[in-house]
Amino acid sequence: MSTKKINISLNGVPHEMEVEPRLLLVHLIREDLNETGTHIGCDTSNCGACTVLLDGRSVKSCTILAVQADGKEISTVEGLAQDGKLHPIQEGFREKHGLQCGFCTPGMMMRIKELLEKNPNPTEEEIRWGISGNLCRCTGYNNIVKATQYAAEKLREAETETVNA
Amino acid sequence: MIPNSFDYASPTSISEAIALLQKHGDEAKILSGGHSLLPMMKLRLAEPEMIIDINNIPDLSYIRESDGYLRLGALTREVELEDSELLRSNYPIFADVTKLIADPQVRNCGTIGGNLAHGDAANDHPAVMLAMNAEVVSQGPNGEKVTHITDFFHGFYMTALEEDEILTEIRIPIPPAGTGSAYTKLERKVGDYATAGVAIQLTMDASGTCTYMGIGLTNVGVKPIKVTRAEELLTGTNLSQDLIDQAAQMASEDCSPSADLRGSEEYKRAMVKVLVRRMIKLAMERARAH
Numbered sequence: 001m002s003t004k005k006i007n008i009s010l011n012g013v014p015h016e017m018e019v020e021p022r023l024l025l026v027h028l029i030r031e032d033l034n035e036t037g038t039h040i041g042c043d044t045s046n047c048g049a050c051t052v053l054l055d056g057r058s059v060k061s062c063t064i065l066a067v068q069a070d071g072k073e074i075s076t077v078e079g080l081a082q083d084g085k086l087h088p089i090q091e092g093f094r095e096k097h098g099l100q101c102g103f104c105t106p107g108m109m110m111r112i113k114e115l116l117e118k119n120p121n122p123t124e125e126e127i128r129w130g131i132s133g134n135l136c137r138c139t140g141y142n143n144i145v146k147a148t149q150y151a152a153e154k155l156r157e158a159e160t161e162t163v164n165a
Numbered sequence: 166m167i168p169n170s171f172d173y174a175s176p177t178s179i180s181e182a183i184a185l186l187q188k189h190g191d192e193a194k195i196l197s198g199g200h201s202l203l204p205m206m207k208l209r210l211a212e213p214e215m216i217i218d219i220n221n222i223p224d225l226s227y228i229r230e231s232d233g234y235l236r237l238g239a240l241t242r243e244v245e246l247e248d249s250e251l252l253r254s255n256y257p258i259f260a261d262v263t264k265l266i267a268d269p270q271v272r273n274c275g276t277i278g279g280n281l282a283h284g285d286a287a288n289d290h291p292a293v294m295l296a297m298n299a300e301v302v303s304q305g306p307n308g309e310k311v312t313h314i315t316d317f318f319h320g321f322y323m324t325a326l327e328e329d330e331i332l333t334e335i336r337i338p339i340p341p342a343g344t345g346s347a348y349t350k351l352e353r354k355v356g357d358y359a360t361a362g363v364a365i366q367l368t369m370d371a372s373g374t375c376t377y378m379g380i381g382l383t384n385v386g387v388k389p390i391k392v393t394r395a396e397e398l399l400t401g402t403n404l405s406q407d408l409i410d411q412a413a414q415m416a417s418e419d420c421s422p423s424a425d426l427r428g429s430e431e432y433k434r435a436m437v438k439v440l441v442r443r444m445i446k447l448a449m450e451r452a453r454a455h
Contacts, residue, residue: 021173043166057273063203067173132355133268
């Protein structure tokens with residue numbers, strides 16, 4: 001079985017790789033590119049711990065082939081903070097205690113990133129539906145919802161400031 | 166879990182994909198959204214030697230009305246069905262069904278073509294398409310083939326698609342004014358298969374007479390089920406409560422659920438009965454409002 005050459009970008013850094021077609025995207029990210037913030041939880045597209053953005057869309061990287069990412073931009077939790085400053089979503093998780101063990105957090109945050117880009121002012125129900133593909137066994141979700149609301153507000157404020165600037 | 170080794174091709178035209186299917190026969194599988202296929206490959210329940218990734222074929226993703234049909238390109242993602250203004254305003258059954266399919270990440274990948282071509286009675290679109298009287302368009306070496314949805318599902322994971330054919334479009338006849346549709350499923354949690362699911366599309370004329378009734382059922386048999394007996398009972402009537410109750414009873418009799426962790430056969434039949442009643446009511450309300 002042959003390998004295939006792919007060109008991807010991970011958090012803005014381009015990579016040219018030679019991969020086996022059966023390599024899963026999450027293994028490419030963790031084992032070939034050594035970015036281990038993205039977690040493997042259930043490995044069956046259930047739990048959402050492996051959620052990353054592929055060209056801006058949240059996907060479960062345990063159920064995508066690395067070859068399917070050819071020509072695409074992958075964003076992971078490592079790309080959230082910019083210039084040493086936490087992303088508002090990360091800030092929200094810290095301020096509102098959105099994590100306990102932290103295992104689900106990277107996937108949860110990447111999912112919330114797309115959610116807030118599509119819907120900057122979600123209702124609580126929309127947040128809960130929005131993260132329905134991400135399991136958290138510690139928090140009971142309440143503080144994750146609050147962290148999302150905190151981030152949404154910060155992002156809206158930043159947006160207003162940019163418009164007014 | 167890692168799939169067995171396979172070769173991979175990502176054709177950029179339908180004819181190229183068909184040529185690959187002809188060459189590799191039953192050793193090839195088409196990769197669309199991949200969220201049914203890849204889990205099966207990771208569990209080694211499926212070990213295709215050739216994966217034909219159709220995601221780079223252009224012009225297979227669209228939602229439009231033309232020549233009397235609502236046309237959905239096979240590669241249209243669930244999320245696109247969910248977000249479509251046209252579907253939201255004119256075909257509310259899609260908002261009902263997409264919200265209940267897996268979860269947001271899976272809906273970012275999963276396609277309507279794959280949902281049907283997989284031939285799984287637990288998938289949600291088959292029942293919807295049975296209720297909506299859809300047609301399935303496929304392309305093969307001999308050109309285009311149109312299969313009515315009632316002839317599409319042949320059995321467990323088996324459809325009317327030949328080994329060298331690709332599903333390209335789903336066509337739904339644009340229904341007249343006075344049409345309403347609705348879908349729901351009973352599920353234990355997000356992402357679970359349906360304990361039972363019910364799709365309804367109905368049309369009522371100005372006098373309140375039902376001129377079309379479509380009833381499809383999810384995951385209560387080896388194939389998606391169209392409840393023809395109940396459809397015939399209700400068509401031509403004024404949809405009285407008594408007749409709706411009788412139709413719901415028929416639906417619960419005409420399905421063939423098997424007992425599993427989601428419930429006993431008896432429980433699933435009872436749920437079909439309840440959901441058919443509720444969805445007919447909801448579709449009637451929507452038909453009146455439309």
